[in-house]
Amino acid sequence: MKYEDLEKRIQREKEHLVVVNFWATTCAPCVKELPHFMEINNEYSGNAKFKMFLVSLDRLADKERVLKFIKNKNITAEVILLDDIKRMNTWIPKFEKEWDGNIPVTLFYKNGEKIKFNDGEMSKEELKKTITENLQ
Numbered sequence: 001m002k003y004e005d006l007e008k009r010i011q012r013e014k015e016h017l018v019v020v021n022f023w024a025t026t027c028a029p030c031v032k033e034l035p036h037f038m039e040i041n042n043e044y045s046g047n048a049k050f051k052m053f054l055v056s057l058d059r060l061a062d063k064e065r066v067l068k069f070i071k072n073k074n075i076t077a078e079v080i081l082l083d084d085i086k087r088m089n090t091w092i093p094k095f096e097k098e099w100d101g102n103i104p105v106t107l108f109y110k111n112g113e114k115i116k117f118n119d120g121e122m123s124k125e126e127l128k129k130t131i132t133e134n135l136q
Contacts, residue, residue, distance in 0.1 A: 003084045003091035006055065014112040016051040017135045019127075022082075022105045024057045025069045029121040030104040034073060036124035040131065041077040049135060052077040057103060059085060110134050 001009075010018055021037055023030035037054065044050040054075065058066045060083040070079055084091060092099050096117045099105055108116040108130055116130055 001080050001082055001084075003082065003087065003094070006053075006080060006082060007094070009053070009080075010109055011112055013051050013109070016049055017131065018109040019050075019052045019131065020055060020107045020109070021053070022055045022057055022103050022107075024103060025062070025066055026058070027103050033104055033121050033123075034075065036122070036127055038074070038076060039124065040127050044131065044135070045076070047135065050131070054079045056081045057085065059083075108134065 010020065019037075019040075021033075023034065025031065034054075037052065041052045044052075054077050056066050056079055058081065060081065063081060066079070066081060069075075088101060092101055095107060096105070096114070098117060099119065102119070104121055106116075106118040106122050106127070107114055108118075115134060118126070118130075
């Protein structure tokens with residue numbers, strides 16, 4: 001998926017609280033926090049107002065490795081492979097002007113508007129608190 005398609009996908013979810021986590025299989029902090037995201041996704045999966053996207057920044061050439069990783073880690077949230085690495089300097093500031101390109105990064109959207117930007121690893125408690133406060 002290209003950046004524009006991801007942006008449209010997020011905008012189509014206006015009635016949801018949307019959690020968008022940018023990660024890669026080669027990023028140790030990303031892999032470390034994924035179980036928290038899976039626990040929270042499983043906890044809220046029955047809530048019609050909740051949506052989670054895990055946006056992999058792995059290269060398209062590594063798609064098979066990503067698929068194997070998803071299966072081995074039992075990842076239940078929707079995973080999107082963002083095949084737009086060459087244009088990172090263009091789309092990263094569109095998501096968040098403070099984002100320096102490092103991952104993991106998590107963005108929260110409510111009513112189609114960005115409400116929170118988390119730069120770096122996110123604890124399960126912080127993730128749950130942000131969701132609970134905004135899932136009304």
